[in-house]
Amino acid sequence: AGSDDAQMVRQQLRDADRLHHVHSFTDHSALQQNGGAFIAERGEGSMLVGEGNIRLLDAMAGLGCVNVGYGRKEMAQAAADAMQDLAYYHSFQATTNPHAAALAERIAKAAPGALNHVFFANSGSEANESILKLVRAYWRAKGQPNRQHIIARDYAYHGSTLFTTSLNGLPPMHEAFGLPLSGVSHIEAPYWYRQGGDLDPEAYGKKAARSLKDKITELGADQVAAFIAEPIQVTSGVIMPPESYWPEIVAICKQEGILLIADEVVTGFGRTGHWFAQNHYGIEADFMTLAKGLSSGYMPIAAAVISDKVAEMTLQQGGAFQHGFTTSGHPVACAVALKNLDIIVQEGLVERAAKMGAVLHSKLNTAIGDHPLVGEVRGMGLLAGIELVRDRKSRSHYPLELGLCSHVANAALMQGVIVRATGNSLVICPPFIITEAEIDVVVAALVAALEQIYGQLQAG
Numbered sequence: 097a098g099s100d101d102a103q104m105v106r107q108q109l110r111d112a113d114r115l116h117h118v119h120s121f122t123d124h125s126a127l128q129q130n131g132g133a134f135i136a137e138r139g140e141g142s143m144l145v146g147e148g149n150i151r152l153l154d155a156m157a158g159l160g161c162v163n164v165g166y167g168r169k170e171m172a173q174a175a176a177d178a179m180q181d182l183a184y185y186h187s188f189q190a191t192t193n194p195h196a197a198a199l200a201e202r203i204a205k206a207a208p209g210a211l212n213h214v215f216f217a218n219s220g221s222e223a224n225e226s227i228l229k230l231v232r233a234y235w236r237a238k239g240q241p242n243r244q245h246i247i248a249r250d251y252a253y254h255g256s257t258l259f260t261t262s263l264n265g266l267p268p269m270h271e272a273f274g275l276p277l278s279g280v281s282h283i284e285a286p287y288w289y290r291q292g293g294d295l296d297p298e299a300y301g302k303k304a305a306r307s308l309k310d311k312i313t314e315l316g317a318d319q320v321a322a323f324i325a326e327p328i329q330v331t332s333g334v335i336m337p338p339e340s341y342w343p344e345i346v347a348i349c350k351q352e353g354i355l356l357i358a359d360e361v362v363t364g365f366g367r368t369g370h371w372f373a374q375n376h377y378g379i380e381a382d383f384m385t386l387a388k389g390l391s392s393g394y395m396p397i398a399a400a401v402i403s404d405k406v407a408e409m410t411l412q413q414g415g416a417f418q419h420g421f422t423t424s425g426h427p428v429a430c431a432v433a434l435k436n437l438d439i440i441v442q443e444g445l446v447e448r449a450a451k452m453g454a455v456l457h458s459k460l461n462t463a464i465g466d467h468p469l470v471g472e473v474r475g476m477g478l479l480a481g482i483e484l485v486r487d488r489k490s491r492s493h494y495p496l497e498l499g500l501c502s503h504v505a506n507a508a509l510m511q512g513v514i515v516r517a518t519g520n521s522l523v524i525c526p527p528f529i530i531t532e533a534e535i536d537v538v539v540a541a542l543v544a545a546l547e548q549i550y551g552q553l554q555a556g
């Protein structure tokens with residue numbers, strides 16, 4: 097009877113959700129037809145548990161954020177302790193709290209180059225939006241208010257607010273909303289596998305970078321404020337820039353005097369096997385965006401990290417910084433983020449991401465690298481993208497409407513493994529505590545899923 101009761105409660109919750117809960121990036125009519133959403137209830141390590149006893153190996157770490165793994169009691173304790181001491185106080189004007197102060201210092205010390213000033217937000221979108229306002233403030237303070245144009249890239253994802261959506265290089269996110277806003281341009285992404293043509297990665301990386309220079313020339317340098325980019329574009333299938341790309345981009349930004357924003361919302365805090373992807377690529381940006389891995393998703397918190405050069409012009413000239421959120425620097429979120437960083441350091445999780453990442457890539461390449469549906473396996477650290485193709489030689493795709501990647505991801509889910517389908521690629525970015533045995537389970541599920549869907553395609 098106990099289990100019947102539990103089933104009834106779940107059904108009530110599913111109905112409540114179906115009728116009232118608006119989900120992010122979801123086809124709500126399909127959700128209705130499919131009887132509503134899966135109810136996630138618990139997490140342990142790399143495992144997500146829902147609907148009572150369904151155990152799924154979460155090779156996505158939520159949305160690429162639960163880096164220290166699920167179910168960490170010490171994180172819950174840090175939240176409880178901080179909440180009992182001081183559940184809330186703001187950081188407007190001359191007030192702070194111990195956790196916000198300590199976390200700001202900690203981020204500044206870890207961040208590359210002169211990124212020494214930390215503004216707290218609640219999401220990556222808000223952090224980017226905050227940075228974009230500081231970009232405008234910077235150029236006004238420099239006496240160049242015409243510099244307002246922001247250059248972003250095709251395939252980019254920077255958030256879901258009006259301006260950050262405008263920066264996204266994903267047209268379906270624009271269409272329903274009459275976006276992008278004016279003042280945004282997109283340039284080519286460094287997508288060698290798809291756009292490299294006859295060029296080798298090195299030559300193509302330089303060519304893709306030069307599209308930034310061309311765009312600046314077209315717009316007029318005196319109109320351009322900043323270039324925003326993810327060091328590795330994750331949301332669109334882990335687009336890996338050739339090694340020649342970033343040095344060229346950094347040089348162009350310097351030559352043209354435009355600000356560089358490195359959006360490390362996914363890549364920050366160890367995902368690539370480096371503390372920040374900028375460390376690998378030798379980027380010293382004027383701004384860095386952090387979210388997800390800052391608290392491993394245990395609390396909503398994000399950070400806009402600002403360089404000395406920008407801070408001097410915008411924050412240290414007198415006059416108020418007219419921007420902020422009620423919950424910026426929230427004491428509980430900051431305490432949890434500090435505990436998260438303690439765990440990452442104490443358990444050597446950045447080094448572990450590098451080590452287990454090498455294991456993941458090697459096993460993926462061995463098991464599926466030659467599969468007829470697999471065009472390319474790419475990535476760095478515990479971040480992998482698998483591009484699916486119709487024909488390996490011509491690199492052509494099946495039509496997107498066929499939903500090939502979703503079918504493969506669903507088949508993997510039936511095997512008990514969560515991976516993510518995005519466009520023509522699958523993404524894998526598991527928690528850093530994933531074990532080799534769990535990686536074997538992920539790879540085996542992918543092999544089975546690819547075989548199943550390939551079989552169906554062959555059968556017509």
Ligand code: PLP
Nearest residue numbers: 219220221253254255359361387
């Ligand atoms: N920037 C990047 C690179 C992201 O991947 C994301 C989210 O996936 C964001 C920004 C937006 O972060 P949030 O969803 O916390 O607003």
